[in-house]
Amino acid sequence: MNKTNLAKILKAFHLLKIPFALAGGHAVAAWGVVRATRDIDFLADAAGELAAKLVLELKKAGFSLVFRKGDEADPLRGVIHVEMKGSADDELVDIVLGIRNMPQGIFERSLALDFLGLEIPTVAPEDMIILKCLAGGPIDLEDARSILFIMKKRLDMKYLERELKRCRISLQKLEQGR
Template sequence: MPSPVADLLSDVSAGFRSIAAPWYLFGARAAILYGVARLTADVDVTVRLPDSTTNALLVQALTRHGFTPRVPDADFVTRTRVLPFVHAATGLPLDVVLAGPGLEDQFFDRAVTREIIDGLSVPVASVEDMVVMKVLAGRPKDHEDIVAMAAAQGDALDARAVRTTLGALEAALDQRDLIPAFDEALARARRARPRL
């Protein structure tokens, strides 16, 4: 039986494909794929628009594939780089984040293809990049998600890659709390893993 999330992802994929725009799934739905037990209604994706594609063309493409904009305010999109939609067939909210240069380019390079259900595979932010995003968000629920992903992924999580990215962010943001936040979550995850 198809799921509403799979229906939404199939339609968003078709919409992005129609304008040749690469994208990836992130947020709570991606975290679930990496072992986080979480209830969430929304779906978050990041899209990189081709040079000749405007926000208006993106909206048209997604509208043709069953999405309705939730916020018609162009200033909101300019301020936040987020285009909120609702998927007509399922009623699920979709937040489309417009990628910028820099770190998000690396996230695109490292995105992996994951099978959601039989016959539907979508690009998903790597688990390491999901951890970086969660560290940056810094909310208590994000910290818990890091612990859950690290525990579920075990040794498959490349902690060194996470620290490298966080170190670059610390230097760019003049912060010194990102790597310690990750290390604390990783230590908690290791304590939570069952011993064989």
């Protein structure tokens, strides 16, 4: 994604006062894990009318998008798939509008990091581990283990253990790769 398009998305978040943070593969990479990813993922706290306003704002900025609202069985409250066609390669951004069981205060704990020359709040490593465990896929769990291994001496282990326990996830099993 080029910086101009990214800035348009960030402007929409700021204009609507939506808490957000970089998540997914780029956040995993920010915490030291070598990781390839095709898209940019944001986690945002926008539901209902606020999500609808975000969709309108992104359309006004020239993006084509698909908005999918999550149902009761879906761990995601909703996802906005943003696409900017016409560039050298189609640029994809997924905005996840909340995740069931995500830690409270996740946006307040996010850390501002440089991404494509812009300072962007990024999901903290402890919270990224939790989100990856909640997702539960093989790549997600490997990402969680890798962040844990690389960042262990700098993590708030009491917080991480408490949150994993709340989500019924065993830190010991995660460390052992089970």
